[in-house]
Amino acid sequence: MKNGPDIARIASLVGDPARANMLTALMGGGALTASELALEAGVTVQTASSHLSKLMEGGLLSLAAQGRHRYYGLASTQVAGMLESIMGVAATSGPQRVRPGPRDATMREARICYDHLAGDHAVAMLDGFLARKILIRDGDKITMGKACAGYFQAVGIEPETLKKSRRQVCRACLDWSVRRSHLAGTLGAAIFDKILAEKWARRDAESRAVVFSPSGKREFEKAFLG
Template identity: 85%
Template structure:
């Protein structure tokens, strides 16, 4: 085998349909029990335990114990970004399916991608940041632009608090429904937290959709989108 990362091992872990369903369910950023993941995957709890052991061994999941319960979550934002990118490729070249219904239209408009906003709104937001020099981009690398610190302070996000550990402040994440990038990293997470804190939008209880109220949509556009 050639030197370098073993992508075949990771591809094998993600490529199993049951494991893919479990990982997709965890894209909402929360943690689920084995029983909950079994329902998502459509397999028995016993089979789920085998899949979870493989995903844990492969470094794609973390495990936390709370009382008698054991909760599984994605190991890192990097894993979430990988999954979102795979979804984008699958949407572009994979088998064509019947166009999703209204709930999926809502998912395309706005949804959570681990801990940041994805969908039409998120892609438009990143495009606007780049156009206005709030962020700058060099290939796949995104950084804070000269106008960035003052802009984010004005909307209530402290840029000095975004540098935490090894996670980047800004990162491009391929959006599966738009097939262009939205904003991840600690800045993307901080913007999503602000959206929820201001009650501009709420999480749908049955999917990854983020549903904006009419007032919230206007407030989000005023804060984060270019003026029309």
């Protein structure tokens, strides 16, 4: 085997249909029990436990215990980004739809991608940041422009505080709805937290959709679309 990352091992973990369903169910950023993930995968709890052990060994999941319950979540935003990218590739392979991504209009407009906003609204937001040079893009790298600190401070987000995290502040994440990028990283997460804290939108209990109220959408556009 050639030197370098073992792509085949990760691909085999994600490639199993049951495990793929489990991982997708965790894209909402929450944590689920083995029983809940078994339902998502359509397998028995015993079979689910076997799959979860393999995903844990592969470094794709994290595990937290609370009382007698054990909760599984994605190991990192990097894993979430990988899954979102795979969805984008899958949308271009095999039978083609007229439009890529989810059929549900609400999911296309806005949804959660682990801890940040995805969908049409998120892509438009990043496009606006780049057009106004609030953020600067060089290939896959996104950095903060000169106007960034003042812009986000005005809406209650402190970019300098975000730099203290070990995570990237800004990262491009492929949006499989439109096959373009939305904003991830600690800044993307902070923006999503702001949206929820202001009650401009709510998370749908049955899916990854993020539903904006009419007034909330106006406030979101005023704050982040310019």
